[in-house]
Amino acid sequence: MRPIAVLGASGEVGSAAVEALRRLGLGPVRLGARNRARLQAAFPGENDVVAVDVTDAAALRAFVRGCAAVLDCTGPSYELGEAVPSAALSEGVPCVVVTGEQPVFDALTGAGGVSGETPVVLSAGTLPGLSGLLPRLLGQNYGRVSAPSSGSVTSGTSPARTGASLVVHTGGRERATTTVAADLVLSLGTVADANLFGEAGAAWREGARRSRVLVPDDDVEEPGFPGRVAVQPFLSLESERVAADLGLRSLDAWHVHPGPAVRSVLATLPAAQQANTPMAELTERILRAAEIDLTGRAPYYRMVLTLTEAAGAERSALVTSPDSYRLTGAVGACTVQQVLEGQVPPGVHFADRVLDPQKLVKDLATADPDTRIDLVQGGAEDEEGAL
Structure with missing residues (x-):
């Protein structure tokens, strides 16, 4: 099975997202963060652990290549912009970003727009999301x-x-x-x-x-x-x-x-x-x-x-x-589930405009039981x- 790549996996949101994906029965996962030692400490025994700098476009593309989907839990969005979804689009991998607002949407859809059959969902966290x-x-x-x-x-x-x-x-x-x-x-x-x-x-x-x-x-x-x-x-x-x-x-x-x-x-x-x-x-x-x-x-x-x-x-x-960090990770994981189930069409979307809200709320009961x-x-x- 192709893995689900989680970026920022060692952070508060990323680690919660990994747990939520597992509760939903989704995986395997490929875990990425800047500090590999911190990742290994957070997820002992996990094999697919990669040190990756989200400001390195080539490293990002290599990290997401061949994955079923990417869940971007990095931030802040105003600094990192469209780096992760751009890398995912270049590899034809669906991407879910728990942050990302209008500047990211505009960067991804401007200058020729987005082509192909790849969906990207932005603002898929707690607030926004x-x-x-x-x-x-x-x-x-x-x-x-x-x-x-x-x-x-x-x-x-x-x-x-x-x-x-x-x-x-x-x-x-x-x-x-x-x-x-x-x-x-x-x-x-x-x-x-x-x-x-x-x-x-x-x-x-x-x-x-x-x-x-x-x-x-x-x-x-x-x-x-x-x-x-x-x-x-x-x-x-x-x-x-x-x-x-x-x-x-x-x-x-x-x-x-x-x-x-x-x-x-x-x-x-x-x-x-x-x-x-x-x-x-x-x-x-x-x-x-x-x-x-x-x-x-x-x-x-x-x-x-x-x-x-x-x-x-x-x-x-x-x-x-x-x-809110656990909740954001869980919302991101539920969004990945809707993407993998084919419920999100190709193109760049905001979560509030493309997801099924009733399904997401019900899935959250599994993804984050607390x-x-x-x-x-x-x-x-x-x-x-x-x-």
Whole structure:
């Protein structure tokens, strides 16, 4: 059997992805990371272990050659870009990337586009990924809108409005990685960054992104999250795609930060960005703060999504997980499963627009048994819920 190549296998997400693939009965696996000794320590007795630098195009092509699929768990995406999916495409190997947003999509599809019969799925993690698939699952109640083939969003051209509104809260208390810390810095982005990743303070209103609609709050209570938390509004490009495809009247998306140390650092980041503080220093501040917040406390990660239809009926998705890294690895593994089963057509796609959300949520129960996803309708658990 041809192996499934996992890049970044020794990291938090990569190691979780390997375990998830095995729970799903997929394999064998070929494990790749920059440090072979660390890989061998993480996976003792594993034979197909390769030291590979993702910045070396020739080494990447050699690593993925002959594989059934590639699962890219490396990061951060803003630094590595399209390196891994480009190598996979050159070898005709399907690729799943747990990160990767509009800049990666544009790089892969621009300058001649992508030809052949090879599928690539981007943003196949927790956020983005599951955060875009769950609204589509909730939206199936009033008729899912077929997603366009394009990877971009054109404001004002969404399907007929449903009149529904969506509110999303995501976050938790957990140890940060360099990739997650960098994402937090980017989530404070300005209007100038909005076409690359998203926009802080923006929200979706009546068919378009609107700037400076929402403001952060550093001391609030939010349903589904214990204690008092800080919330940071951020409208990602994934959220815009979902809002446009489902014809939503409004969409508010919030990052939730329970830990006081991380909240304190986040409050200083806008000024630090204006002072041109290097990204490496900003991420290091977040890494230290996250460790402080975890001292003596159990980690957790949660997602709370509530869709309210025009008539007032509500349907919610509640996600409870030990941490987002395990969940991201599991979502990536479930995406690989759909690719191998032939459910993803050739070309470059975002996960939220191409995957079957109901199948993915059900498969997650196997891939990550410690994560619980409940669907709640009108205050009562849906018959499909408690997956």
